[in-house]
Amino acid sequence: MDTDCVSCGACIQTCPTGALTEKLARFQGRSWEFRKVQTVCPYCGVGCQIELNIKNDKIVKVYGVEEGPDNKGHLCVKGRFGFDYVHHKDRLTTPLIKHNGKFEEASWDEALNLVATKFKELKDKYGSDALAGLSSAKCTNEENYLFQKFIRICFGTNNIDHCARLCHASTVAGLARAFGSGAMTNSIREFERADVILITGSNTTETHPVIGNYFKHLAAYNGTKLMVVDPRAIELTEYAEIWLRQKSGTDVAWINGLMNVIINEGLYNKEFVENRTENFDEFRKVVSKYTPRKVEKITGIPEEKLIAAARMYGKADRGSIVFAMGITQHTTGTDNVLSLANLAMLCGNVGREGTGVNPLRGQNNVQGACDLGALPDVYPGYQKVSEAQVRENFETTWGVKLPPKEGLTVVEITDAASKGEIKGLYIMGENPMLSDPNLNHVREGLENLDFLVVQDIFLTETAELADVVLPGVSFAEKEGTFTNTCRRIQLLHKAI
Incomplete structure (x- = not known):
């Protein structure tokens, strides 16, 4: 049968007679x-509220919470x-230590003593910057805070x-450069207040299905106009009022082209630009070069379609502007994001409901991991490690002397390890052998590496290379908080 069913299971939850049931929950x-x-759901950045149905300390089925603020x-x-x-059955339940190339089970005391001893030896011999840590967007805010604090205090480095x-x-x-914060400017439910939603670099129905379904609903029943800018014919193009199909890598050009038309036709918000932005005259000169005809040559977007999109x-x-990694994973990723921020500010679409610039974050707590300082150049709250007063505040609070130098990024850590400059690495809940x-x-x-520690719930591709593997716990086995893509902090309850 030809159907557009995506097996979301909503029919099971809404069935009034119980005639439909989950296979895993039968009997x-x-x-x-x-x-x-x-x-809270542990998958993507939407942060859906879920209800776990537990029997005999085992999850039997999962329902969506009707009052869930973002998934309803x-x-x-x-x-x-x-x-x-x-x-x-393959979940890790006991620490593993590698002897002669093979893992052997160990007690927690034995494993932790070995980890502490080896990292101390490497620190004493090679210095703090020979150590590093990789934190996790799948772990809670509290875990990420503790991990970055551990790396900075115990290792004595910002290599996190x-x-x-x-x-x-x-x-x-x-x-952060445009608005002071690197996150969605508006909440998910505010999309229903938008007249137009510009979606670029996001195959939303696949990567954030609940938000993607929300967009389809708004287009079909709310009168919201969707504008999709994507080289591919994704599902949302079927619901879009306008679909612009640019050549890959030409995003700054088409965004500047939209702003060129908006300025020339007097559609921009003059009051907002005068009172709340800077360097407009200089900006205008740059954008004036990106005429629709020139943009068509660069991007392949027909001149008339670009003009129609700019007017809309x-x-x-x-x-409202929505984007994801199709915009960011470029050599010009930061410029792409800044250009979208400029477009929003040009039209005064900042600081009001149903407007803004809204990145859809990937993993369930990637926003929280950034907020809590699992980055090499900032402490929690995006406070720069290079600023003396900020560093002094954290030194007073934590009671230790902190390194002033920014640390290495995940890519630089790998490079430094291959060169022998990083000797010891602690990885929590990340699998670079699959994702990097x-x-x-x-x-x-x-x-x-001289010494590698991996903490995870399975023996991953990365864990197989480790000297010590420490078991972790899943979302259902702990308490804490996740921060979703729109910065909503939600409580995780221990279920089993």
Whole structure:
């Protein structure tokens, strides 16, 4: 049967008679026999509120929480059905120490004593900057805070980073420069107040399905106009009022082209520009070079379609911009983000409901990991490690002397390890042997380390290279908080 069903399971949750049920939950018991625990989905940055149905200390099924602020009961196929890994037989339950190339089980005391001893030896012999740590966007805010504090206090280095470096680091840099904060300027539910939503670099229905479904609903039933700028025919192009198909790598050009038309036709917000922006005259000179005809030659976007798109965004009372890694994972990623920020400011689409510049973050707590300082150049709250007064404040609070030099990024850590400059590495909840670029180079770096510790819930590709592996716990087995893509901090409840 030809259907556009995406197996989200909403029909099961809404079925009034119980005629539909999850395969995994069949014969597991009646609904009233389950202990119900409300918590947060561990997959993407939407941060859906979920209800775990527990029996005999095991997750039987998952429902979406109807009052969930960002998902309103909706879940994607992974959020509803992808929980079996929590009880998988391959979960790590005891520390492992490698002897003669093979892992052997060890006690926690034995493993932790070895970890502490080896890192201290390397620090004493080679110095603090010979050590590094990789934190995790899958772990809680509290875990990320403690990990970066551990690296800075115990290792004595700012060599701390995580996977945001490979996805939205340019977002943090660009939006922090433009607005002072590297995150969504507006909340998810404010999209319903937008007249126009410009979506670029985001295949939303695949990467953030709940938000993607929300966009489809707004286009079909709310009168919201979607503008999609993407080289590919993604699902949202079927719902878009305008679809601009640019050549890859030409994003700054088409954004400047939109602003060129908006300025020339007097569609920009003069009051906002005069009172709340800087260097408009200089900016105007640069943008004036990007005429629709020139932009067509650069990007391949037809002149008339660019003009139509500029008018649609420029005339909207409330315009919202949404982007993801299709914009950021470029050599010009930060410039792409800054250009989108300029477009929003030009039309006064900042600081009001249903407007703004809104990056959709990838993993469930990548926003929180950045906020809590798992980055080489900033402490928690994006306070620069290079600023003396900031550093002094943290030294007073933590009671130690802190290094003034910015640390290495995740890519630089790998490079330094391959050169023998990084001797010891502690990885928590990251799998660079799967996620980082140039895996041969990553393997070379990890294998060249004197000592590698990996903490995870499975024996991952990275963990197999470790000297010591420490078991971690899943989202269902701990308490803490996650920060979703729109900066909503949500409480995680221990369920099992």
